[in-house]
Amino acid sequence: MKLVLNKDVMSIEKEQDVVPFRNRVKEYAVKIGMSLVNQTKLITAASELVRNMLKYGGGGVTIIEVISQGRDNGIRLVFQDKGPGIKDISLAMKDGYSSGKSLGIGLPGAKRLVNEFDIKSTLGEGTTVSIIKWKNG
Amino acid sequence: MERIPILRMGKFLLVTIQIDLYDRLATNLEADLVQMVNKTGARGVLIDISALSIVDSFMGRILGNIGSMSKIMDAETVVVGMQPAVAITLIELGLELKGVHTALNVEKGMELLKTRIDAEDEEIIEEEDEAGTE
Numbered sequence: 323m324k325l326v327l328n329k330d331v332m333s334i335e336k337e338q339d340v341v342p343f344r345n346r347v348k349e350y351a352v353k354i355g356m357s358l359v360n361q362t363k364l365i366t367a368a369s370e371l372v373r374n375m376l377k378y379g380g381g382g383v384t385i386i387e388v389i390s391q392g393r394d395n396g397i398r399l400v401f402q403d404k405g406p407g408i409k410d411i412s413l414a415m416k417d418g419y420s421s422g423k424s425l426g427i428g429l430p431g432a433k434r435l436v437n438e439f440d441i442k443s444t445l446g447e448g449t450t451v452s453i454i455k456w457k458n459g
Numbered sequence: 460m461e462r463i464p465i466l467r468m469g470k471f472l473l474v475t476i477q478i479d480l481y482d483r484l485a486t487n488l489e490a491d492l493v494q495m496v497n498k499t500g501a502r503g504v505l506i507d508i509s510a511l512s513i514v515d516s517f518m519g520r521i522l523g524n525i526g527s528m529s530k531i532m533d534a535e536t537v538v539v540g541m542q543p544a545v546a547i548t549l550i551e552l553g554l555e556l557k558g559v560h561t562a563l564n565v566e567k568g569m570e571l572l573k574t575r576i577d578a579e580d581e582e583i584i585e586e587e588d589e590a591g592t593e
């Protein structure tokens with residue numbers, strides 16, 4: 323069972339919100355004593371997802387949580403937008419697929435960088451991505 | 460508007476990124492650098508990213524763009540000082556820094572630029588010689 327120890331909500335509306343959001347994630351990761359490499363992986367994944375939310379979802383809300391499961395602590399991040407949604411999730415998760423003429427590594431790369439990755443999307447309603455990075459994961 | 464200073468040192472342009480960049484700052488840097496290479500005829504661009512705590516696909520693309528556009532104008536780009544945690548993360552993310560060289564620190568980066576440029580100049584001289592003997 324995962325327990326939520328601490329919760330923070332930040333809304334992301336513009337490009338200038340990205341760096342403060344990353345800094346907030348870092349604060350929490352440091353607070354639970356996450357290693358520098360894991361912090362860097364988590365923040366990089368977060369940066370990719372928050373960018374997608376801005377670029378494709380028109381902005382949205384992020385939730386930062388400190389969670390615990392057994393002996394391990396971790397950070398869960400949720401990215402929620404009310405954008406157009408994703409038609410084909412398995413296509414969007416492929417390395418190199420981009421509808422925006424970009425590199426197409428944001429989603430698959432973010433998945434590789436964390437321990438748990440979940441994406442849900444409904445056309446016309448929006449997209450929610452949640453990730454977990456364990457302190458010792 | 461806030462901008463990142465670009466230093467000129469002989470044939471080289473030097474940039475030290477001291478903070479995690481806002482996107483606008485990063486795109487400005489790309490534009491400024493490309494313009495400076497063009498204006499000064501610089502042969503090398505050295506970017507010190509030791510203060511960057513993360514490089515995501517956006518920043519990676521900016522660095523790649525600087526590298527490939529400088530290349531078109533006959534300048535080599537070297538990125539120095541990448542933190543080990545950042546390097547490990549980039550590999551897992553799947554981002555290749557195409558079109559740029561990497562080096563451990565500013566000193567090594569300068570050496571690399573110098574040897575690359577000398578090698579290129581020699582090639583040009585050789586080509587000219589060959590053309591001359593024909």
Ligand SMILES: Nc1ncnc2c1ncn2[C@@H]1O[C@H](COP(=O)(O)OP(=O)(O)OP(=O)(O)O)[C@@H](O)[C@H]1O
Pocket residue numbers: 370374375378379403405406407408414415419420421422423424425426427428429430449516517
């Ligand atoms: N929040 C979102 N809402 C709607 N579509 C999305 C969202 N996130 C991603 N997508 C879609 O999934 C595709 C793949 O996303 P991914 O982040 O992997 O690549 P990208 O953003 O296009 O390129 P990169 O992240 O490498 O710059 C996007 O091109 C877009 O079509």
Ligand SMILES: [Mg+2]
Pocket residue numbers: 370373374427428429
């Ligand atoms: Mg993306």
